[in-house]
Amino acid sequence: MTELKYWENPYIIKENKEDGHNTAPAYPTAKAALEGGEPPLRLSLNGEWKIYWQQGVDDLRTDYYADGFDDSAWDDITVPSLWQLKGYGKPIYLCAYLPHALSTVKSEIPKIDHSQNEIGIYRRSFELGEEFAGKELFIHFGAVKAGFFLYINGHRVGYSQGSMTPAEFDITEYVKAGKNQITVEVFRYTDGTYLEDQDMWFLSGIYRDVYIYGEEKLCIRDIFANASLDESYTNGTLGLEVTLDNYAAPAECTVEASLCVGGKMKKIGSEKVTAAGDKTVLRFSHIEENVKRWSAEEPNLYKLVVTLKCGRKTLSAKCIRIGFKKIEIKGNVLLVNGKRVVIKGVNRHDFDPDNGWAVPRERYYQDLYMMKCANINAIRTSHYPNAEIFYELCDELGFYVMDEADVESHGVRRKNCPGDNPEFKEAVEDRARRMVLRDRSHACVCFWSLGNEAGDGKNFTYEKEAILALDKSRPIHYEGDFDFTKSDFISRMYPVESIVGKLRRKEEIKTTLYDNVANTLAADNKPVPAEVYADHPVIYCEYAHAMENSLGNFKEYVDDFEQFDHMCGGFIWDYVDQSIRRVEDGKEKWLYGGDFDEGNTSYYFCANGIITADRMPQPSYYEVKNVYSNLEAADCDCRSGKIVIKNKNLFVSTADVAIHWSVTVDGDTVKSGDITDFTVEPLSERELQLPVSLADSPEGEVILTVSFIQKKDRPWAKAGYEISFNQLMLREAPAAKRRPAVGTLKFAQNGQNISVVGDGFSAKITAGALSSLEYDGKELIEAGSPLRPDFFRALTDNDRGYLNFAPALAGIHPLYQWKRSTNMTVASSVKAASTPSGVEVVVKWKAPFVAGVSTRYLFSPAGEVTVKHTAAGLFLPMLKVGMRVGIKSTLENVEWYGRGPQETYCDRKTGAKIARHSSTVAKLEHRYMRPQENGHRTDTRSLEITDAAGSGIVIDAMDIPFGFNLGYYTPEKLDRAKHLFELEKDNCITLCLDAAERGVGGDMPGCAYLHKPYKLRSGKTYSFEFRISKK
DSSP: OOOGGGOOOTOOOOSSOOOOOOOOOOOOHHHHHOOOOTTTTTTOOOOEEEEEEEESTTTTOOTTTTTOOOTSSSSSEEOOOOOGGTTTTOEEEEEEOOOBOOOOOGGGGBBBOTTOOEEEEEEEEEEEEEGGGGGGEEEEEEESSSEEEEEEEEEEEEEEETTTTTEEOOOGOOOOOOEEEEEEEEESOGGGGGGGGOOOOOOEEOOOOOEEEEEESEEEEEEEEEEETTTTTEEEEEEEEEEEEEEEEEEEEEEEEEEEEEEEEEEEEEEEEEOOOSSEEEEEEEETOOEEEEEESBBEEEEEEEEEEEEEEEEEEEEEEEEEOEEEEETTTTTTEEEOOOOEEEOOOOBBBBTTSOOHHHHHHHHHHHHHHTTOOEOOOTOOOHHHHHHHHHEEEEEEEEEEEEOOGGGGGTTTSTOOOOGHHHHHHHHHHHHHHHHHTTTTTEEEEEOOOOOOOOOHHHHHHHHHTTTSOEEEEEEOOSSSSSSSEEEEEEHHHHHHHHHHOOOOBBOOHHHHHHHHHHHOOOBBOOOGGTTOOEEEEEESSOOOOOTTHHHHHHHHHHOOOTTEEEEESSSOOOOOOEETTTEEEETTTTTTTOSSOOOOOOTOSSSTTOOOOOOOHHHHHHSSSSEEEEEEGGGEEEEEEEESSSSSTTTTTEEEEEETTEEEEEEEEEEEOOOOTTTEEEHHHHHOOOSOOOOOOOOEEEEEEEOOBBBBBOOOOOOEEEEEEHHHHHHOOOOOOOSEEEEEETTTTTEEEEEEEEEEEEEEEEEEEETTTEOOOOOTBBEEOOOOOOHHHHHHHGGGTTTGGGGGOOGGGHHHHHHOOOOEEEEEEEEEEEEEEEEEEETHHHHHHHHEEETTTTTTEEEEEEEEEESSSSSSEEEEEEETTTEEEEEEEEEESSOOOOOOTTEEEEEEEEHHHHHHHHOOOSOOOOOOEEEESEEEEEOSSOOEEEESSSSSSSSEEEEESOOHHHHHHHSGGGOOOOSEEEEEEEEEEEOOOOOOOTBOOOOGGSBOOOOOOEEEEEEEEEE
């Protein structure tokens, strides 16, 4: 039998690799440690390295790591980076499968095709200054994908896999003063890759920081600060564990611990010990009375300094920041510092569009600032530990973090991987241990997660035991726990309405035959016995799948979280798109799976974020922001100006929040004001009387808007930032008034063609469709693009459903019947007549799958065209009911009274105000990574479309508000395109006006599982009436 290589032997996961530990750097004095700054004994190895890359690992020469090897002909590469993004090999995107280089035959796991594996050999030299003399020296790799050997000065130092946590090696005996040479041999795939089958790109390289650091021969190796609260939640309790390593002769030393309180150092413990041998562990305890507690709302931090002395000499000192908090489950309720908390979270992949997982430092600030602006309070590190800076910022800014172990075997989780397989036991435990040892002193870390979509089995019991041996202060989560022995939560992914109802009512959930079949493919639909609800809160580890134009019915989820105590919240899937940016010939291209000729792929399933890969908000971001807000203005007797302000925060009042209110009549502000001294205590509500009376308002639709405004500058937003808003309807819009018919009209009919001429305007109907509309001799409708019935939209990812994975089946997708209906609609009769109001034209249409399609045009002498359109779908629910027309490309300025300014849909509009908005046609478009339906605006009362001179048309709703789209592409063109860069603008603007359009959905990945209110039911008649007039 051929001996397995390290990288394909699951029993070998490391060689000479240091244990995980807190990564706080050493300083020469307590004062220096407290002040921070660049550690004196640290040498960064980031920057330019040499690289040699090849596919196939069996014919690799063996002298490349020799000290004198000539690498001058090799390429240069920047570290940190990922080699597929630097031109070596191909990025592979798979959401639930393994690359073809890895066998998925159960009896062969783990087996890697040597010819398909890739290797990247990195080399560079470095200089060790005299300051490192006499120290114990370590090299730190923040993360390397997927496994690597380390050589220094021609000697093999060790091996590591487990690619999402740091790998460190003691290199003291391998280095010398002056110039040294380092070689790192990195493999794209290892047996550990079977545990790294997350929904993300398969990439490889040295992608986090690399540095050498020095410690004294007797040093502080690890600090664990278990900062909690007593039963009163008033006083802080600190359990401190300090681990010393001694690389020299036994020595007597003193360890001191001090806490910075109110700007002064306070000694909280001191102990003398003789440090001998490998490790010495010291334990301290301390009670800090009337402590300032840490929470996501008030992230109070204390600096803890641990100093190591021999006699009067300070050997070293380390400083960490800690926060006193208590996370607990009482019964089935999740508590933070004694208060029931709602997790308003997101899943976040550690990803940058240009650098992949080599995320620049500024991206972390940007991501977390944008989250705070969106009222997000929790993050799941899906599905692996992040870089250290992430946790430092979460401590500082305030987020509840679910820290997740790098364990996912999605594509083979039904094949005893890791399951009960002893081959993976040590790897699973090691990944969890390293995560916990590094991160357990961070205040932000509130939950440990055993991994994601990796099946069930004994290895997860072992993993849980390994975590509890290191930290018992946090609940443990695992969605794949089928017997509820490993997770403290009932964790669900993407629950549909029927399951949500049972979870809400704490009812037993049984698996069906369908569930069992689905579980063999992709799902994890597990039974939930009723008795489990007694001591397990319900959490949605993934919900509200935000795949491009998605996140429908989001508010309904959050309403449940706030209403039912045992439903503690969830994490949106997910935060940021994982699309790769390329710039070619000055043109920006956003790429996804399949764009690299890499073979099997999951295509554009990498685009699930509420922000784009370059960190621009998607429309769904604004929905999250308003729905997740802990502030609310509710109706008490709003018609007389009385409202209720609700503060759902657990710990902070509204003292730092101002209120801006305004009253609008038909979108025009008639009264407004600011209130800066109205305080509502946490978890309280208070009535507020505004100087508003409906009786004083002019005729029209009257809306009260209440905005919550930040009073002070915060790191993520300046004073004046709108935290959220609510709108209260004081009076509905009255019925639109018909204007009197003044003047004369002439019309002529020739079969289905009609011409209408009035004073200063003319119109033509061709084959039943409005094909020409002129005001003062200026044509508004593009030739060949008349106003006609429309039942189709470019399919969203959710609309596409199974086409997301099998695009070749587009021809049989049921929603494409509405494209055929639109294209095959023909007039069956056209009748015209003079009436006292003008010229009336009634068109009956014949369209496949649609009944009762009719359009009535009423042309008035004043040049107005009132259109009433009606249709009902047959057999299947419709995409939309509306009308579409091509208008002149000069009509590029837009004003409307309705929802905005961002795109909205019937099931995603809570974050948009009913107001007057202005834009341009170009800016109305939202550029999703894969072209699809976008830019819709709902609840529109009035729409103006004009040219640069201000001339154009006004469209007013006559009965119900309508929805509209304006863009430079037809729905058919959008639907055909695979990438944004493929789209070329039409020579006209497409205007879609809709009586009704179905929602976007988002309950399930890539599936428009629509709730009943957001469907267009088959057999139901939909109609609307609007008036076109000259602007």
